[in-house]
Amino acid sequence: MSVDKQAQYDLLIINAEVFDGSGSKSFYQDVAINDDKIIAIGSLNNATAKTIFDASGLVLAPGFIDVHTHDDLELIRNPQMMAKISQGITTVIIGNCGISASPYTLLDVPPDPINLLGTQEEFNFASLNDYINTFSEVKPSVNVAALVGHTALRAQVMDNLDRAANPVEISLMKTKLRIALQQGAKGLSSGLAYHNASCAPAAELEELAAELNAFNAIYTTHLRTEFDGIIDALDEAFTLGRHANVPVVISHLKCAGKQNWGRSRDVISHIENAQQHQHIACDCYPYNASSSTLDLKQVTADFKIFITWSMSHSEMAGQSLADIAQQWDISLMAAAERLQPAGAVYHGIYEADVRNIIKFPTTMIGSDGLPCDPHPHPRLWGAFPRVLGHYSRDHNLLPLGQAIHKMTGLSATEFMLEQRGFIKEGYFADLVLFDPKTIKDCANFVSPFEVSTGIKQVWVNGQSSYQEGIGTNKSAEQRAGRFLSHNSTQVSG
Numbered sequence: 010m011s012v013d014k015q016a017q018y019d020l021l022i023i024n025a026e027v028f029d030g031s032g033s034k035s036f037y038q039d040v041a042i043n044d045d046k047i048i049a050i051g052s053l054n055n056a057t058a059k060t061i062f063d064a065s066g067l068v069l070a071p072g073f074i075d076v077h078t079h080d081d082l083e084l085i086r087n088p089q090m091m092a093k094i095s096q097g098i099t100t101v102i103i104g105n106c107g108i109s110a111s112p113y114t115l116l117d118v119p120p121d122p123i124n125l126l127g128t129q130e131e132f133n134f135a136s137l138n139d140y141i142n143t144f145s146e147v148k149p150s151v152n153v154a155a156l157v158g159h160t161a162l163r164a165q166v167m168d169n170l171d172r173a174a175n176p177v178e179i180s181l182m183k184t185k186l187r188i189a190l191q192q193g194a195k196g197l198s199s200g201l202a203y204h205n206a207s208c209a210p211a212a213e214l215e216e217l218a219a220e221l222n223a224f225n226a227i228y229t230t231h232l233r234t235e236f237d238g239i240i241d242a243l244d245e246a247f248t249l250g251r252h253a254n255v256p257v258v259i260s261h262l263k264c265a266g267k268q269n270w271g272r273s274r275d276v277i278s279h280i281e282n283a284q285q286h287q288h289i290a291c292d293c294y295p296y297n298a299s300s301s302t303l304d305l306k307q308v309t310a311d312f313k314i315f316i317t318w319s320m321s322h323s324e325m326a327g328q329s330l331a332d333i334a335q336q337w338d339i340s341l342m343a344a345a346e347r348l349q350p351a352g353a354v355y356h357g358i359y360e361a362d363v364r365n366i367i368k369f370p371t372t373m374i375g376s377d378g379l380p381c382d383p384h385p386h387p388r389l390w391g392a393f394p395r396v397l398g399h400y401s402r403d404h405n406l407l408p409l410g411q412a413i414h415k416m417t418g419l420s421a422t423e424f425m426l427e428q429r430g431f432i433k434e435g436y437f438a439d440l441v442l443f444d445p446k447t448i449k450d451c452a453n454f455v456s457p458f459e460v461s462t463g464i465k466q467v468w469v470n471g472q473s474s475y476q477e478g479i480g481t482n483k484s485a486e487q488r489a490g491r492f493l494s495h496n497s498t499q500v501s502g
């Protein structure tokens with residue numbers, strides 16, 4: 010690395026193997042950055058730059074986009090965002106699965122699963138603008154774009170979530186959603202599998218989704234079920250997408266429950282048929298275990314359920330549900346009830362299904378990491394390097410360029426992140442440099458907080474934001490994340 014203060018460029022990255030995010034073959038060219046933009050790509054060996062970075066032997070890719078996160082409050086709580094920036098992630102999408110920290114006025118203890126985001130006193134964002142203002146003060150390391158959660162809307166206007174919303178409540182929810190869309194939200198998310206949204210009929214969602222098209226916004230959904238009834242649940246989401254004339258993203262696509270193992274081919278072909286008529290994409294995390302709050306509907310002896318936390322019996326966390334039930338000498342279900350509220354990892358997905366879904370061309374990568382969990386699923390710290398190392402390099406599941414496309418260009422296109430997700434002249438300089446020979450997720454189910462290896466350097470909006478072995482920027486002045494508002498304007502952070 011050399012430094013020249015009178016130079017043409019702020020930063021010049023030379024000799025890298027460049028994957029531009031489109032999924033096409035790599036090329037060897039130099040990439041020049043001024044301020045926050047990529048301004049030249051070519052043979053620039055005669056150019057001068059304040060900083061020249063020799064990236065021989067390394068891959069240069071667009072910064073990764075984590076399309077499925079629950080980082081709403083984590084961005085404010087821990088703005089360094091080490092779990093994400095250390096994976097090469099430069100943008101996160103918040104507000105997934107029906108739960109968002111804004112717009113949200115909390116009246117009480119957050120209901121399940123909004124409690125996954127944080128504690129009661131952390132919910133201070135009655136409007137998305139309130140959130141954006143705090144984001145801009147705190148200045149996290151990564152960019153963010155926001156969805157509005159259906160369950161969060163319900164929790165603010167309904168006295169009881171065990172029923173459908175009435176017309177007055179729907180009207181109040183529509184107003185809150187519309188204002189958030191005006192303030193820059195990307196779309197609406199739902200989490201219909203969760204008890205506090207499952208009483209919402211399709212018609213309730215369709216009324217809300219009618220707001221989306223005017224804002225060119227999208228609908229993302231944690232399906233009503235990922236178990237036996239998954240085809241009907243997909244159809245419910247597709248019908249909404251057609252009626253509202255909006256793109257649909259199926260969240261963390263999977264075939265859950267032992268009796269559904271091996272159904273991924275049927276599920277994918279069902280999606281492909283529907284894609285003939287409407288725009289559909291999906292995301293997934295690259296593991297054969299899921300994680301969420303401890304759901305009594307998912308209690309089974311078919312596979313291991315690991316308890317990550319329990320509010321009522323914190324001393325039992327860190328053990329399997331079966332071991333806890335044995336110690337208490339009660340049934341699995343009785344133990345699950347006694348542990349409530351609680352969090353769990355469910356080792357209940359078939360590996361061949363995980364692989365089929367990762368390979369499916371319209372699948373994006375999203376971590377679904379749970380940053381508040383005291384013993385989180387390793388996807389929080391490892392999802393992106395795991396796709397590149399474990400699945401692409403070690404298991405030859407898909408070529409590296411395609412793997413990168415699923416976390417960059419495809420994601421930016423589906424979530425309409427303007428001038429991001431590709432290495433192109435004029436695009437924002439969100440970049441990651443990694444070693445394709447050594448990249449590896451190190452977080453696992455026993456040690457979930459391990460930093461991945463092989464991510465050498467990360468730039469966010471042209472600012473050096475992470476270096477392997479050194480870490481991430483500590484002060485707000487050094488951090489460069491921005492709130493990515495829908496409809497073009499970018500609020501700098």
Ligand SMILES: [Zn+2]
Nearest residue numbers: 106200231260
């Ligand atoms: Zn979900």
